[in-house]
Amino acid sequence: MNIIDGISSRRSVRQFTAQPIGDDALSAILTAGMSGPSAVNARPWSFLVVRDRDMLCKMADGNGSAAQPLKGAALGIMVVGDMTRTFERAPDYWVIDGAIAGQNMILAAHSLGIGSVWLGTWPQEEKISAQRRLFHLPESAVPHSILAFGYPEDSQKELPARGGYEADRVHFETW
């Protein structure tokens, strides 16, 4: 799948079939997540892969109503910020670096026919705390986002675009 076509045809998929995601596809997705740029190449992230249905349900309940699609996903990947690796002069770049990793994984999955939906966690403290408790994360590991992955149900294959180019969002040369 061509990159530009892939970026524009991606949709947030919230209903998944029971088909599992194989290890080769998972590996390609994770490799994409680790192939983005990061500030001073700090790579301040880790990834928590969950397939266990009971844990996916608990993650979903801890992340609020928008996270319910995770309950039917083939797997979830939590992007976790690693505070031991952040750029010391501006640690909060970890938020940007984690988002780059997430979008790379979503696009790689899409190119393999795997749908996904991005479930925001950071900066909502109650969601961060819930995930931290569930997985007994150390202080240095900050939940960033949860991505739910799975093969899309037929109803999810022709979702309308919710965005695209808007001329009034672009300024040329001056504000």
Next chain:
Amino acid sequence: MNIIDGISSRRSVRQFTAQPIGDDALSAILTAGMSGPSAVNARPWSFLVVRDRDMLCKMADGNGSAAQPLKGAALGIMVVGDMTRTFERAPDYWVIDGAIAGQNMILAAHSLGIGSVWLGTWPQEEKISAQRRLFHLPESAVPHSILAFGYPEDSQKELPARGGYEADRVHFETW
């Protein structure tokens, strides 16, 4: 270019030829930037496109030493957070949404043979203030990142990978 190949072959390009970037390519890049997911589909961003050499030099100087490649870029795009559009329950999702937009633009450019380097601005207050002053941005417009784009010099076409898969960054089921 295949998505997975594109993600893994992308490098941060810091030296550019004098070849300009045409309007069709720019439009494709901006469309990609506006095609990512955003929290509650708020799309809390705008894009400032700069081709003027004098302004590119001033942007670079305001963004610190790592931003010097912008001086030789065909154009720069500043991702700007739009605080009038953020998700009211968690406004800071704008940081993640801006990063998703940036990575989409970098990948779209790469697929067109256009190199780029990501120049971090947020969360470094002195960089944010410098860009804000330069473009007389309103309070609601927060500089997020500057992306320098241009056709890569030959020396930039075979840069080594600085990352890829690291098994110790992945946790399965438990931390």
